Structures are given as structure tokens and as C-alpha cells.
Amino acid sequence: MPPPVVALEAVEVDYAKRGRALGPFSLSIAAGEIVALVGPSGCGKSTALRLLAGLEQPTRGTVTRTAGRGETSVVFQAPTLAPWMTAQANVALPLELAGVPKKAARERAAQALARVGLAGAEQARPAQLSGGMAMRASLARALVTEPRLLLLDEPFAALDEITRRSLADDVLKLWRETGPAIVFVTHNVEEAAYMAARVAVLTRGPGRIAGEVNVPGHLPRLIGFRATPEFREAAEAVSDLLLKGSESLA
Amino acid sequence: MNRVLDVLAPFALIGLLLAGWEIACRVTGVPAYFLPAPSDVAVALATDTASLMQAAWNTLSVALISLMIASILAQAIALLVGLSPLIDRAVRPLASVLQVTPVVAIAPLVLIWAGIDHPERAIVALAVLVAFFPIFSGAVTGLKAADPDLERLFDLYGASRLQRVLRLRLPSAVPFLLEGHKVGAGLAVIGAVVAEFGAGSGGVRGLAWRILDAGNKLQTARMIAALVVLGLMGVVLHALLERAERTGLAWWRGR
Numbered sequence: 408m409p410p411p412v413v414a415l416e417a418v419e420v421d422y423a424k425r426g427r428a429l430g431p432f433s434l435s436i437a438a439g440e441i442v443a444l445v446g447p448s449g450c451g452k453s454t455a456l457r458l459l460a461g462l463e464q465p466t467r468g469t470v471t472r473t474a475g476r477g478e479t480s481v482v483f484q485a486p487t488l489a490p491w492m493t494a495q496a497n498v499a500l501p502l503e504l505a506g507v508p509k510k511a512a513r514e515r516a517a518q519a520l521a522r523v524g525l526a527g528a529e530q531a532r533p534a535q536l537s538g539g540m541a542m543r544a545s546l547a548r549a550l551v552t553e554p555r556l557l558l559l560d561e562p563f564a565a566l567d568e569i570t571r572r573s574l575a576d577d578v579l580k581l582w583r584e585t586g587p588a589i590v591f592v593t594h595n596v597e598e599a600a601y602m603a604a605r606v607a608v609l610t611r612g613p614g615r616i617a618g619e620v621n622v623p624g625h626l627p628r629l630i631g632f633r634a635t636p637e638f639r640e641a642a643e644a645v646s647d648l649l650l651k652g653s654e655s656l657a
Numbered sequence: 658m659n660r661v662l663d664v665l666a667p668f669a670l671i672g673l674l675l676a677g678w679e680i681a682c683r684v685t686g687v688p689a690y691f692l693p694a695p696s697d698v699a700v701a702l703a704t705d706t707a708s709l710m711q712a713a714w715n716t717l718s719v720a721l722i723s724l725m726i727a728s729i730l731a732q733a734i735a736l737l738v739g740l741s742p743l744i745d746r747a748v749r750p751l752a753s754v755l756q757v758t759p760v761v762a763i764a765p766l767v768l769i770w771a772g773i774d775h776p777e778r779a780i781v782a783l784a785v786l787v788a789f790f791p792i793f794s795g796a797v798t799g800l801k802a803a804d805p806d807l808e809r810l811f812d813l814y815g816a817s818r819l820q821r822v823l824r825l826r827l828p829s830a831v832p833f834l835l836e837g838h839k840v841g842a843g844l845a846v847i848g849a850v851v852a853e854f855g856a857g858s859g860g861v862r863g864l865a866w867r868i869l870d871a872g873n874k875l876q877t878a879r880m881i882a883a884l885v886v887l888g889l890m891g892v893v894l895h896a897l898l899e900r901a902e903r904t905g906l907a908w909w910r911g912r
Contacts, residue, residue, distance in 0.1 A: 477814070487804060534910050
């Protein structure tokens, strides 16, 4: 078995004022794997994601990352685009910061925008994009570096149902093209079961693993997957774990 | 119809007040050195137009030069403060002292330092002092106002300190800088006028000097005429700055 892209081992995170936010918590992500982190609000999902990204260090426990600095991308809940730059300049930013010449960076940015369905919107400013389009631009910025690890922090939470469904399919399609390991945080059970091959459920904060559910079936999902018994069973299993996780401490 | 009324309302009030003033002067026969009638002020405005404009320009140009110097100084120091928390700690108390000290109180000292032959230097220095703070505090606030998630992305992409300042913090500060310059420009004019008063008759021949000069000669109508020009200049300047700020913000936001 190849080494994981990133592994958390018995990590705990304590914050000075809020106390324990997460853990003890272990999670290992294999190359090219899609994992969903599901849990009630305040369970430390986003903290776990920041540990995976290397943006934060655990108070105790170890984080092992084989994905290098430029090989990790994060998409936040908000598009987090710089308002003073065009969509293309925003997408080119990670490349330019890494020292890629401006012209080449802009070209790759245009390609990345085209891949997420934003061809023609290169010169648009974030304020001129709809919520879904801005999220796509944010996704393009995350993909432009061709990361080995893509982290999504409740990426579609602010979007309407139709937009989030089509974005979920697009993310899976893009995943098949370049094959990064994907970890995404959500509190939407169906979204987790639809997008991930493995769903890790967290307990109420401070979050621990309440259990894991493997979702069978082809990735990217085939048409009508939401109506299959496999999908329903997986979603039910995740819901049960969520309920158990919040009761165990109640 | 309502919009026409909205536009006319302030002018109607001004006209009404002026009419009342004119009538009161004529009926009571109050001496012109005490309170001249608006018509006397209008005559003073008309006869002195050229020299009043010259005086207004003298004051305005001092204010604009001061604004430029204050802008460069304030932004440079704000950048240093933004780069180093230690410098921030060192500078803050001094900056606060500068902010709360009235310019009239420092004026005599600065006038001595500038020397008797160069009161204009003192006036510029004092106006710079007044215009400095809003720009400085806007810049310091703005440099810290970047989206924290964008800051995290810059962490993730391994951005250098310089890249972070040039490509994230400075652009994020633009709305605060615009606001700071708007307030600073208004204060620079006030600072220039106050400093002119402090410099007295030997100073730059600006609007404050006109007011002092006419006052010494008890030419009250000319005093008021200079005040009217000063007020108009302030209104026009404010309107221009408002527009500049809005245009700048629209450019920054992209709509």
C-alpha cells in the first residue's frame, strides 16, 4: 500500500480560550481518495481541515504530510477571491506567488477557468460573478497548481440546491481528470454520501471519530445514483452515526 | 417635482436668511463695521474677485502640498508599522500624542523653527501634521483588514513577506486609504488656515491672511467675503473628494 498523502495520528487541538476543539482524532488519506468529514457544527471539522492543510499544528499527536507545500489546495466556504483582481488574475495568483512567470501563469489560469466552465469570464471581477460562478473560480484557483491534496471546507454551503448539485458533479469530473486526494467538510449528509467514497463522521465537539461509512458505486457518480438503494443505505448509515455521535456525550 | 424641491430647498433657505439679514441691517441701521449687509459683502466679493481667488489658491496649494507630503509619510510609516509589530508599539503612543495636540498650540513653536523668513514652511509643516493622522490610521487599519482566509491562502502558497504586503495587504487597504485621504484633505485645508492665523500677517497671503488683514482694518464686509470664499472652497473640495472616493471604490470593486 502506498504511503498516505496525509495522516493525522491521535491529534488533539486545544485553544487557549475555548478549550479542547478536536480529538483525539486519527484519519489517513490515501492518494486519489475522496473522503468526506461530516459532523455537527462546532465539532472541529474545520480545525481538522486546517491540520490536514498544514495551516495549523496540533497541540498533541502527529501530522504526517507527503504532499509538499505547493501540492495542497484549499477551497473555503466563501469564494475568498480578491475583489480588486480579475477572475484570471485571482486564479493565476498561486502560480505567480510560486514564481511561475506571469504570462505562463495567466495562460494556465485561463485553462483552469475553462475547465470549471468559466471560459469567457477571465476579465470579470468577483463582484460581477454569481455565487456559483465565484465558487467555480475559487475551485479553478485550487486546481491550477494541480494539487495532490484538495481540501474543501463546506464549499457549497452558501449555494442553492441546483447549483450545489451541479458543482458536486463537476468536482467529481475534475477529480477524474487529475486525480487529487480530496477531503471535504460538510454538514450535509446526502452531499457527503454522493461525493465521497468514504465518509468519516465526527461526534459533537470536541470531535472524535464516531464511525466511518464506505459508499459503494462508481465515481464520478452515474446518473440516478441518488435513487439507488446503495446511496440511501449509505446516507442512512451516516445519519445514524451522526445521531449516535451527538447522543454519546449528551 | 419633489426632486426639484429637494435641489431648491437649501438655496431657498439661504435666500431667506440673506433677505432677513439685509432687511434687518437696513431697518436697524447697524454700522457696517459691525455687521455689513449682504449687499455690501457682495460688492466686496465682486471688487476683490481676482485677489480673493489668488488668496484661495495660495491656501489651497499649501493644503495640497501638505496633503501629498502627509500621504507619503503616513503610508511609509504605516508600511513599516505593518511589517514590524515592534515598530508598531514604538510609534503608536507618539502618533496618538500628535493626534490629540491642537495645531494652534504647536504653531508658535513650529514658526520659530521654520525661521522668520520662511513662515510658509511652518504652515506646510503644520498642515502636514493635521493631515497625517487620518491617512496613517486608515493605512494601519487597512493593512490589517485583509480577508483572513486570503491570508491563510497566502500562508498555504508560501508567500514571502514582501509578496504578502504588495499583493494582499496593500490592495486590501485601498478603501481605507481612500477614506483616509478624503478626511486628510479636508483637514489639510483647515490645518493650512489655522496655521496661517498662527503665522499672522507675515505669513502666506492666503484666505486666513485676508481675514486677519481686513479685520485689522475693520473692513468687515471684506472679512465676510473671504469667509464666503473659504466656505465655497470647502464645499467644492468636499464634493470632489466624495466623487474621487466613490470612483476609486468602484474601480477597486470592479463595479
